[in-house]
Amino acid sequence: MIKRTSPAWIAIFSAAVLLFPCVRLAAQQPNIKEIIEKSVQANQAIFKATPEFNYKERDRTGKGSKTYQVTMIDGTPYYRLIALNDQPLSAAQSAAEQKKQDKIAAQRRAESSQDRQKRIDKYQKERARDNQMMAQLTQAFNFSFVGEREVRGFKVWVLKATPRPGYKPPTLETQVLLGMQGELWIDEKTYNWVRVTAHVIHPVSIEGFLAQVEPGTQFELENSPVAGGIWQATHFSMKSQAKVLYMFNRASHDDETYFEYQRIETSGQNGQGGPHTLRFANFPR
16 A cells, blocks of 8 residues: 655745855855766665665644554555554554554565556656656756855755756646745765755646646755665655636645664565655645
8 A cells, every 4th residue: 555645845945044044155166066966866876775764754734643654565665553643552553553554465465466566666656756856956947056054963055946947847747846946955975965945936837737836835855864874855844835727725734754764674675665755746737
């Protein structure tokens, strides 16, 4: 079973910059093109490494929170509920959730090779779509150097991202990038994206649909080193504001935290897993 709360991704308000007034401009501006190229390589390493981990995920909404143990089972992740509103399940509830997981595991082991591949292919397609959205950031924007900062113990370069004239979105999902701007906070040692933020600055119509993404839509993604020093996503939030049929407003808010990463044996863990790279499923499609 593949859980889709609204998957995967980017950002927070550029206004957050105001929280860090002490920006130190480098005496000599670094090579932005080289930084972006190396950061893309680092981000791809994150994407490839995610199958090596099981982890916990806490999803918060206006109604409370749910926490899951996410485990790769035969090629796709399974989400076992372990807490509600930050309170562990009762013994009876926990046993019932474990029974559900055991049942799914048995079903997957009994699948035909064709059904198994169909399940994995569906998940991989979703994951590749989200990864493409992340990769398109470097194609959709021009970058300018803002300065250097200390954030969460990392010394980072801060790059401002503004829409690149002439950018042609390759998919429906990436059309939203036409109306966005944001920042990349890149670790100076590893070139990993410590934080990515973006927000919609003007309405973007989704081609082929009577819908548009409105200002007020914003994203934040944070990455950190986890088990073994490998970087992975640790927090993702998205607030989306859309107008469907150009009349009805549709708003949503996702806030997801990923933690307690544990390396898993690759034997028997076929397929790809890991946190939802970026959650754009709330956009009209």
